Amino acid sequence: xxxxxxxxxxxxxxxxxxxxxxxxxxxxxxxxxxxxxxxxxxxxxxxxxxxxxxxxxxxxxxxxxxxxxxxxxxxxxxxxxxxxxxxxxxxxxxxxxxxxxxxxxxxxxxxxxxxxxxxxxxx
Amino acid sequence: xxxxxxxxxxxxxxxxxxxxxxxxxxxxxxxxxxxxxxxxxxxxxxxxxxxxxxxxxxxxxxxxxxxxxxxxxxxxxxxxxxxxxxxxxxxxxxxxxxxxxxxxxxxxxxxxxxxxxxxxxxxxxxxxxxxxxxxxxxxxxxxxxxxxxxxxxxxxxxxxxxxxxxxxxxxxxxxxxxxxxxxxxxxxxxxxxxxxxxxxxxxxxxxxxxxxxxxxxxxxxxxxxxxxxxxxxxxxxxxxxxxxxxxxxxxxxxxxxxxxxxxxxxxxxxxxxxxxxxxxxxxxxxxxxxxxxxxxxxxxxxxxxxxxxxxxxxxxxxxxxxxxxxxxxxxxxxxxxxxxxxxxxxxxxxxxxxxxxxxxxxxxxxxxxxxxxxxxxxxxxxxxxxxxxxxxxxxxxxxxxxxxxxxxxxxxxxxxxxxxxxxxxxxxxxxxxxxxxxxxxxxxxxxxxxxxxxxxxxxxxxxxxxxxxxxxxxxxxxxxxxxxxxxxxxxxxxxxxxxxxxxxxxxxxxxxx
Numbered sequence: 046x047x048x049x050x051x052x053x054x055x056x057x058x059x060x061x062x063x064x065x066x067x068x069x070x071x072x073x074x075x076x077x078x079x080x081x082x083x084x085x086x087x088x089x090x091x092x093x094x095x096x097x098x099x100x101x102x103x104x105x106x107x108x109x110x111x112x113x114x115x116x117x118x119x120x121x122x123x124x125x126x127x128x129x130x131x132x133x134x135x136x137x138x139x140x141x142x143x144x145x146x147x148x149x150x151x152x153x154x155x156x157x158x159x160x161x162x163x164x165x166x167x168x
Numbered sequence: 169x170x171x172x173x174x175x176x177x178x179x180x181x182x183x184x185x186x187x188x189x190x191x192x193x194x195x196x197x198x199x200x201x202x203x204x205x206x207x208x209x210x211x212x213x214x215x216x217x218x219x220x221x222x223x224x225x226x227x228x229x230x231x232x233x234x235x236x237x238x239x240x241x242x243x244x245x246x247x248x249x250x251x252x253x254x255x256x257x258x259x260x261x262x263x264x265x266x267x268x269x270x271x272x273x274x275x276x277x278x279x280x281x282x283x284x285x286x287x288x289x290x291x292x293x294x295x296x297x298x299x300x301x302x303x304x305x306x307x308x309x310x311x312x313x314x315x316x317x318x319x320x321x322x323x324x325x326x327x328x329x330x331x332x333x334x335x336x337x338x339x340x341x342x343x344x345x346x347x348x349x350x351x352x353x354x355x356x357x358x359x360x361x362x363x364x365x366x367x368x369x370x371x372x373x374x375x376x377x378x379x380x381x382x383x384x385x386x387x388x389x390x391x392x393x394x395x396x397x398x399x400x401x402x403x404x405x406x407x408x409x410x411x412x413x414x415x416x417x418x419x420x421x422x423x424x425x426x427x428x429x430x431x432x433x434x435x436x437x438x439x440x441x442x443x444x445x446x447x448x449x450x451x452x453x454x455x456x457x458x459x460x461x462x463x464x465x466x467x468x469x470x471x472x473x474x475x476x477x478x479x480x481x482x483x484x485x486x487x488x489x490x491x492x493x494x495x496x497x498x499x500x501x502x503x504x505x506x507x508x509x510x511x512x513x514x515x516x517x518x519x520x521x522x523x524x525x526x527x528x529x530x531x532x533x534x535x536x537x538x539x540x541x542x543x544x545x546x547x548x549x550x551x552x553x554x555x556x557x558x559x560x561x562x563x564x565x566x567x568x569x570x571x572x573x574x575x576x577x578x579x580x581x582x583x584x585x586x587x588x589x590x591x592x593x594x595x596x597x598x599x600x601x602x603x604x605x606x607x608x609x610x611x612x613x614x615x616x617x618x619x620x621x622x623x624x625x626x627x628x629x630x631x632x633x634x635x636x637x638x639x640x641x642x643x644x645x646x647x648x649x650x651x652x653x654x655x656x657x658x659x660x661x662x663x664x665x666x667x668x669x670x671x672x673x674x675x676x677x678x679x680x681x
Contacts (some may be wrong), residue, residue, distance in 0.1 A: 071586075072551055103557060105582055106647035134575035141654050142647050 050076045050101075059165055060093030060124065062154060066100040069108030083115045086122035093164075094119060095157045096148075099130030109142050116147035125149070125164075127157040305675070306332045306524065307500065307608020309541055310340055311408035313457070316499035316609070317344075317524035320507050326520030328467045329358045333369055334615075336666075338409050341369045344465040344524045345401035345420065361399065370664055375403040375416035376452040379442065383418065383450075386443030398441025402465050404526065411457040411528050416450045418442045421471065424464040424487075425455070428495035432464075432487050460495060463526040469519035473510045481510060499525040500609040540567055544603040546585070548593035548618070553585035556603055568607050572677035576655040577612060581605075583648035584616040584670045592618025592668055612674045622661060622668030 050067035063081065067073075077083075087094060096112070098104070116126040129151040131139070139145055151157040306317035315332045327347035334340055343365055347357040368381050379401065386399060402420040406413050415423065419441030426432040435455075440448045457463060466486070473481040486506075493502050503523045510521065542563060546552040557578050564574040585601055593599035602617040652659055658673040 068554060070551065070554070103554065103582070105553070105579075105586060106651060107586075109647065132575070134579070138579065138651065141651065 052077065052080050054080060056091070057158075059161060060091045060095065061087050062095040062097065064097040064100065067102075069098070069101050069104040069111070071105070071107035073108055074111050077111070077115075083118045084122070086118075087124050092124050093127065093161050094124050095127045095129060095154060095161075097130045097154055098128060098135070099153070101131070104131075104135055104138070106142070109138065109144055112139075113142070113144050113147055116144070120147070125161075127151055127160070129153050129157045305611055306330065307611045308332050308334070308340065308606055308613065309529075309608070310334060310606070311338070312459075313340065313406055313408040313411065313526065313528050314499070315340055315342055315406075315524065315526050316503065317342075317522065318500065318503040318507065319520060319522040320511070320517070321520050322469070322517040326469070327358060328469065328520035328522040329361055330465075330522050330524050331362055331365060332524075333366060335369065335405075338407055340406045340408060340526075341365075342404045342406065342465065342524055342526055343401065344467060344522055345399060346467045346469075346520075347399050348397040357399075365403075366662075369403075374414050374452050375405055376450040378403055379416050379418045379450040380448075383442045383448055384446050387446035389443070398444040400441045400468075402437070404463065404465070406457075406526055411459075412454065413457055413463060413526065414452055414454050415463075416452045418448075418450055421466060421468055423466070424462075424490055425457075426462045426464060426490045426493065427458065428460060428462075428493065430491075432490040457526065457528045459528050461528060462493070462499070464490065465524040465526075467520060467522040469517070469521040470506075470510075470523060472519060473513075473517065473521060474515060475513045476515050498609060499527060540607045542605050545600045546589075546603070547597045548589035548595050548599050548601055549597050550589075550595060552589050552601065553582040556585055557582040560605065563605075563607075568612065568676070570676070571612070571674075573612065573674045577614070577674050580652045580655050580672055580674075581614050581616065583651050584614070584672065587648050588616050588618035588620075588668075588670070591623065592620030594620070610676045612676075613671065614674075615669050615671045617667050617669045619667045622663045 050065060050069060050073045053064045053066075055062045055064070061081070083094075094115070096115075112128070119126045126148045127150075128139070128144075128148050130153055131150065136150055139148075139150065149157075149160070151160065305319070306315055308315045317330045317332065319328055319330060321328075328345070329347065330342075330344045332340055332342050345361065347361060364382055364385060365378075368378055371381070373381075382401070398419055400418060400420040402415065402417040402423060404413050404415040404423075415435065415437065416439075417423070417437030418439050420437070422434045422437055424432045424434055435453055437451065437453060439450050471481055471483055471486055475481070489502075489506050503525065506523070507521060511517070540563070542560075544556050544559070546556060560581055561574060561578045564571070564577060568574070581603065585603060588601040589595060593601065599619045603614065604617075605612065605614045652670070652672060656672045657675045660671050662669045662671060
């Protein structure tokens with residue numbers, strides 16, 4: 046299962062949609078930082094970050110800590126973080142460690158985008 | 169006495185039984201893990217504390233029984249000014265309670281509960297839950313041998329205890345026992361005795377020596393209710409490579425050896441229960457389990473179980489069940505069938521019933537419910553947990569897919585391995601992390617060992633609570649243990665000459681017993 050993380054970033058008007066594939070663990074930070082320096086914000090006025098974890102099969106506590114740091118940076122840099130595609134097990138773990146205080150969980154990209162559109166239209 | 173009165177009421181409101189049990193248990197385990205040289209002393213201290221606490225709690229409930237509260241929660245012998253407006257307040261002062269009134273076993277009463285009865289029942293239920301946590305069912309396989317244990321608790325908190333401890337790659341210690349009384353006393357004593365056993369068994373020696381050491385600890389306590397009838401205990405040390413069993417009993421019902429198709433035979437092991445005479449010596453019986461043969465330990469609750477007409481189940485019925493036990497029927501199924509059969513007789517149980525079976529697997533015997541084990545040894549480097557996690561997940565899907573626990577198990581094992589590699593071995597690749605898993609009928613056990621000095625789980629928890637993460641880089645510290653805490657049914661940390669070990673237990677969600 047030595048599956049290095051791969052990322053695919055798709056910008057949209059109000060934010061970035063990032064699809065992750067592989068393992069989200071202590072080795073993932075360097076890989077994510079190489080394509081997204083979240084501590085500096087999303088750039089170009091983007092206010093939403095969608096992290097799609099559908100193809101992430103393994104997340105450990107270090108990976109969850111990384112997600113929290115990304116989401117906390119969003120509060121400082123004025124972007125909202127959405128996580129979608131995670132399994133019921135990992136959603137349970139996210140609640141256990143308090144990640145849901147910082148991120149919103151959605152079943153898929155589509156549901157997250159719908160919520161973003163609603164936020165953009167002031168609903 | 170005013171301070172004592174307030175303390176008693178506060179303790180009751182906080183769920184005294186539950187809090188004392190947990191505090192005692194945590195302190196005891198911690199002492200056993202981190203003071204290995206003095207583990208027996210720590211266990212004895214905990215046992216003394218448990219005996220004292222049990223006595224205190226029993227006396228407290230006797231007072232409550234002697235001074236039942238009225239409809240509005242006040243005592244019938246006059247209101248306590250401190251209790252004004254406090255409907256949940258209990259008896260006021262230890263000094264005004266008659267000593268030794270009534271039975272020390274409130275849960276054993278046959279009449280309706282009065283006054284504080286609802287509270288008593290609630291607290292006993294809590295104690296029962298704690299006791300269940302301490303004694304998960306055993307489904308263990310090492311080499312060609314298998315240990316299975318099932319226990320059904322009485323409507324009251326009972327005093328049966330059982331355990332199976334893997335001492336090294338070749339020896340398993342098994343134990344079945346019964347502490348005197350039920351209710352609070354039993355709830356306090358069982359975890360303390362398990363701690364004492366685990367401490368003593370790791371100090372080495374045969375089962376007779378082990379019983380002798382435990383006996384001297386217990387006899388030295390002079391605990392209320394203990395020296396009168398003692399603790400019955402049967403202990404076996406099984407060498408799984410040779411099938412040799414060394415057994416000694418202390419006042420415990422004689423175990424059986426059963427070969428399918430043959431009459432069961434009982435092993436003579438008469439001696440005094442533990443705690444009654446510090447000079448008592450115990451006799452060891454050594455025999456070799458033949459392939460397919462079963463060694464059966466049980467508590468008196470099994471044979472003394474009474475039907476609606478008051479007739480006991482008895483040894484004859486037990487022996488008939490043993491004689492009719494087919495070679496291919498797994499031990500867990502046989503035990504559950506026997507216990508279910510007793511319960512179908514429709515009466516409420518007055519005593520715990522516990523069965524423990526050791527067997528050497530032969531040919532097709534038990535193949536249907538064949539248990540699996542797997543060992544890994546990985547170098548301590550970042551990411552070393554991933555290969556173990558992947559192989560474990562595949563193994564789970566193949567053999568334990570209906571347990572509903574695959575994700576929980578993989579997460580916990582990965583976290584434990586990561587902790588062992590990073591914190592235990594400091595990512596020193598020359599040091600290894602050893603992982604051992606056993607899949608049973610209803611339980612999965614995993615041990616993760618490293619070569620480091622270990623840690624105190626309680627210290628880690630309190631440090632984390634006292635210092636929540638302020639710095640973003642602190643996020644994630646301690647989460648591995650938190651996940652293990654949340655996702656396992658039970659876990660402990662132990663240390664011996666080979667290193668530090670985290671031992672995790674997972675019950676199948678489909679076959680909980």
